[in-house]
Amino acid sequence: MKTKALPLCFALAVLGGCSVSSFTLVTPGIVTIADLNVQAGSGWNDAPIHQRRFARTDSAAWTKDGLLLDRLVFIPAVPDGEPLLLSRERTAAMPVFRADMLPNELEELVESSIVKFFGEGQAVVSTENLRPHRFGENRGVLFDLSATVTESPAYKGLVGAFVANDKLYVMYYLGATPHYYGKHVAEAEAIIKSATI
């Protein structure tokens, strides 16, 4: 079987950019990402890591209409002293998580990280409506996010975050406004709110 599949993939790669890893359909139901569990709905596609800028290796990103238009990101178990996003550039000045962070600081950490994601100086990111939310047994927060980006659609988003065992869990949804944000936000919100460890 391998001997048949490989030449086919090679041929497709030459013709159309076939890559070894590609988007895979997320099976509805409980999905585990590292030690984070979420209740997935139908129609989400799990993006391969090479398609995701600055992604931590144990994170996941799902999309319905393509990553540029909507993405639901899960970043589990970020240890104290580490950033939400990984950059190879040592001069990127990525903000890092600290285990004693309070809700306002988690909000700022995500905001500043999203700025770095779009590119410093390329986006203005703001957050609002910080509110408490319980993720299973863990107290956490929800807040809304918006990003104005140079040469790109504007985005709105919803973020959920909690700290457990001194590790940070972040789930966020970003959708291009107005259409794609509104199209999937209700589903994304339900998945974010379902997060537990």
Next chain:
Amino acid sequence: MKTAAAILLSITVALFATDARTAEEELEHLIPPGYQPEEAADEKGLWMEFEEMEISLNKSALLIRDPELVNYVNGIVCKVAADYCDDFRVYLVRNPGFNASMTATGMMQIWTGLIVRATSTDEIAAVVGHEIAHYTRMHSLERFRSLKSKMATAGFFDLGLAVLTGISAPIGQATAILSFLSFNREQETEADLLGTRILAEAGYDPHAAYEVWYKILAEEEAAAVKRRKPGLFSQTHPNSIERAEYLRNFVNDRYGPPYSDGTADPELLKILNNHYELLMEDQIDTNRFGRTEEILRRHAEIGVEPGILYYFHGEMYRQRGEDGDNRLAMEAYKKSIEQEKVPAEAYKNLGYLYLKTKDMANAQANFRNYLEAAPDASDRAMIEFYLEDDAR
């Protein structure tokens, strides 16, 4: 004791001051006010591309449209430009980087990062004068022709013009192409010398022409995380101690001592005080705390409202999060709330810091003050959670 290199540099810049004065006296604007492109196909094409980009820029949500801020930068550009004033359209862009740029068509961008780094309107005017000199010496067209000859035509506009204008190209492309786009040393020197002349003719202090470079150097020195590559303006405008030195010698030789008596510039101070949060919050988001601290230090020197300034010191310390920073942040917030003009968030973030020290009474007192100062706060639900007894 001076090193041999330092002595050599002093001699070089002293000699250059004399040469520079002669060179400056011979410099003329190459195009008249109201200039339109010649029939040359490449120049016409360049203009058309820039005009399309300007239409796009005009729609950008990152443009600042606040009348006071827009009038401030427009006023500076028009005053420096003098007879060329009507040739320029000025766009104030929300970006924490230090940058101003000008296209061959007169589309000028000024980033908010330039305003927060200036300690006088003269310094902003100096950067504007430098860009206008590039314009009237037609350096962009020269640069365009030079670049075009180095690159295949296909895709040139997609790759090159975005960077020429300072408008973002897709990430990666901008960086890859920047090395081709720098003005050459001769063009930079011309822009320095002519820019300083038109700055002085407009009534601004020509000494700002080198002071602005010393400030960039000081910020780099203060940076906790050095950039491997300098900011956009510095990538397209060589930035060095040598340049600051030669300009200082030239300006002192040509114009005599500084005009400024050291007192604060009321025009800039008013702008900073009225729009501080808008101008500084993007800088805070860069997570570059050494640079932010240096900017705050300058603002304290020029007399920005202490209530706002202490608040941003608190923000900077708290978000930096090094040992002892929470204590420094608490002190800064406390000083902020003693002042007349204080952001409501100073109470909130002080409350959160008390929460960290398990001082619930003081945390809740500050949270109540926050909600009283900002009754429509969007995070009311979060604050009310901490005001409930079971939140302990």
